[in-house]
Each structure stands twice: as C-alpha cells, then as structure tokens.
Amino acid sequence: MTNNDTQVGSNPANLLNQIDHPLAVHLLQTEKMAGIGQLAAGVAHExxxxxxxxxxxxxxxxxxxxxxxxxxxxxxxxxxxxxxxxxxxxxxxxxxxxxxxxxxxxxxxxxxxxxxxxxALKYFSHTDDDSFRLADLHQSIESTLTVAGNEIKYRAQVIKQFGVLPPVQFNVSQINQVVMNLLINAAQSIENSGMITLRTNQDGAWVWFEVEDTGCGMTAEIQQRIFEPFYTTKPVGQGTGMGLALSYGIVQKHNGRIDVFSRVGHGTRIRVWLPVHQPNF
Structure with missing residues (x-):
C-alpha cells in the first residue's frame, strides 16, 4: 500500500449500517431490486x-x-x-x-x-433473509459474476485467482449483494477497456475475497466517504449512493471488515474479510 492508498476499517456512524434495522432491511431489498432491474436487460440478452x-x-x-x-x-x-x-x-x-x-x-x-x-439467478436471489449457513463462497462469486456478466464484459476482462476455501458461514443473499455491488462499481470505474481481477484466500480463521479494477481510482477524500449513505460520484441515474453503505452494514453484521486500497489513475482494490465461523452460531 502506498502513501496514496487508504485503508477503511472504521464504521461510519449511521443508522443505515445497522443492517437489522427495519429501514436498513427495506433499503437493502430496494437496492437489490434496483440492481436486478439494472441488470435485467443484460440477463435477457444473455x-x-x-x-x-x-x-x-x-x-x-x-x-x-x-x-x-x-x-x-x-x-x-x-x-x-x-x-x-x-x-x-x-x-x-x-x-x-x-x-x-x-x-x-x-x-x-x-x-x-x-x-x-x-x-445463477436462483442462487443470486436466494431468499434466506436472516439465515447464516455453511456455504461455498466461490459459488456465490461465480453466480453473481454470471448475473452481472453482460454489465461487465463490454468494459473489462475478468481474471479469477481463487485460493482454496473451506465452507464459510454466511448469509448467501446478502454476501451475493456485496459481491454484486463491488463488481458493478469496478466495471463502472473503467471508461474504455480494462481488467477486473477477483481473488480469494484463507488466512487462519478468516477468509477474504477482493475485487481489483484498472479504473480511474479514488482520491483519499473520496475513499473516506464511499461508505456514507447516498454519497456517490456517479452521474445522475447511474447510482443511488446506497450500494457500498449497505455492503458495509452487511459485512459488519457478518463480523467482518472491508479494506480499500486505491490511487487516482491506477484503479481500486477492495477486500472483504469474513470469519469462517460466525460467533454465537
């Protein structure tokens, strides 16, 4: 990580990051439906x-x-x-x-x-709203990549560098949504043609997955705000500013964390850490 990179690990103090709050649940479902609507034309084409x-x-x-x-x-x-x-x-x-x-x-x-x-659509839209279960994180990533494929393939080549992962205890529907948000953000940061790299690995009692793009990158000031609800640098009509805020809340609910590394003109890498087993389950 260079001096221009920022690691984000603190929780933005906002009610929306309490993912179990009724408002957050409603917004999460709304954001998910908006994402599916955005991708519907692409899936129909596929x-x-x-x-x-x-x-x-x-x-x-x-x-x-x-x-x-x-x-x-x-x-x-x-x-x-x-x-x-x-x-x-x-x-x-x-x-x-x-x-x-x-x-x-x-x-x-x-x-x-x-x-x-x-x-892939059935797996992506899994309706286990409140359930944590042992599942295949790679399957979640692959199914989400299939759903988002048409949104990505005209912008970037996708490279997968997957490690060996054990079954992980997580909420399938919610983590699928996190993966989707990261993939779409990565694709939209690339103006012409670029590359998106997906990586996974295990580190002791933790697993992580990350999405790295060769897009425009972010300033330190923008990086400090990307998890704020309704904050977006996208043109009107291309984003609600809720995707990353809700993703942050989801990862918090999973007792995990998100690290962000970015440099203007050099792209962005976002890594999500999850415990293999959730405490109290």
Whole structure:
C-alpha cells in the first residue's frame, strides 16, 4: 500500500449500517431490486442469444425432417435404387447427415447456457433473509459474476485467482449483494477497456475475497466517504449512493471488515474479510 492508498476499517456512524434495522432491511431489498432491474436487460440478452440460435436450429431441423420423410416415403414406391439415389442427391442427404449432429450439439450447448444463467439467478436471489449457513463462497462469486456478466464484459476482462476455501458461514443473499455491488462499481470505474481481477484466500480463521479494477481510482477524500449513505460520484441515474453503505452494514453484521486500497489513475482494490465461523452460531 502506498502513501496514496487508504485503508477503511472504521464504521461510519449511521443508522443505515445497522443492517437489522427495519429501514436498513427495506433499503437493502430496494437496492437489490434496483440492481436486478439494472441488470435485467443484460440477463435477457444473455438468455436471448442462445434462445435465438436454438430456435433457428429447430426450424432448420424441421426442414431436414421433412426432407428425410420424403426419402423414407420414396422407398415404398421407387422403381430402382437409382431413383432413390437421385432423390437423396436432390435433397442434399449427405449434407443433412453431417449438419444434424452439429445442430443438435449447438442447441444442447445453448440450453446448457440458459440453464446455467437461470441457476445463477436462483442462487443470486436466494431468499434466506436472516439465515447464516455453511456455504461455498466461490459459488456465490461465480453466480453473481454470471448475473452481472453482460454489465461487465463490454468494459473489462475478468481474471479469477481463487485460493482454496473451506465452507464459510454466511448469509448467501446478502454476501451475493456485496459481491454484486463491488463488481458493478469496478466495471463502472473503467471508461474504455480494462481488467477486473477477483481473488480469494484463507488466512487462519478468516477468509477474504477482493475485487481489483484498472479504473480511474479514488482520491483519499473520496475513499473516506464511499461508505456514507447516498454519497456517490456517479452521474445522475447511474447510482443511488446506497450500494457500498449497505455492503458495509452487511459485512459488519457478518463480523467482518472491508479494506480499500486505491490511487487516482491506477484503479481500486477492495477486500472483504469474513470469519469462517460466525460467533454465537
């Protein structure tokens, strides 16, 4: 960490960081729904793309089936094998035989892609509002990355450097929201094309995950305020100023902490620490 980097570890004195407070619960749900709304068009595009070529493949396969039925029906009334060969040649039988497996394989891949996106959406929107349970932190990161994929892929290349993690006791829905906020902030800090690096590791009784970007970075003054509710440096319409404030409250509820390292023009790295096991559970 250089002299221009700032580590944030103190709790901003604000009611909204008491994540169990009814107002914070309401705002957390509102922020989550706003995030899903923001990503809805991107998720729709991600699903619509494989749906499009699966639908196209089905239409092609339907045409092939009609041609194959003509060949099969012809076997009942052709007078010679020569006539049958001519029909098969006219209907491009050899090409159909080669193309059908490729169409089926591509369609299967498309359906697997859709299944993967839906599975990630279900995991991301997990409704275990108040429950801490042993879960796979990497699965949370991966599912959130899938949901946010369309928001990120046109701005940055994503690199994953994952360590070996044990099952961690956390609230899946809430930590997914933290990951989402960090990913979207990282993507929006990159003006043209850049890089977002996701890292995880374990340090004794703690695990951590971090999101590092090659974006614009932050001044020390901005870093001191990023966890304040309603504070945002984004243009109107691009942020509520609640994402990081609520993320801070979530991490506090998990008895964890958030460290921020940033330099103007050199990007930002935000690390979230969580205990492997929650006290009193």
């Amino acid at each position: 699903i619509n793309n494989p749906v499009g070529y699966v639908f196209s493949n089905l239409k092609t396969l339907a045409g092939y089936m009609q041609d194959m039925l003509k060949i099969i029906d012809a076997t009942d009334h052709v007078e010679s094998m020569g006539e049958l060969h001519q029909l098969k040649k006219a209907l491009d039988y050899d090409y159909i035989r080669q193309d059908v497996p490729a169409l089926l394989r591509e369609s299967e891949e498309g359906m697997d892609r859709i299944k993967h996106i839906i599975s």
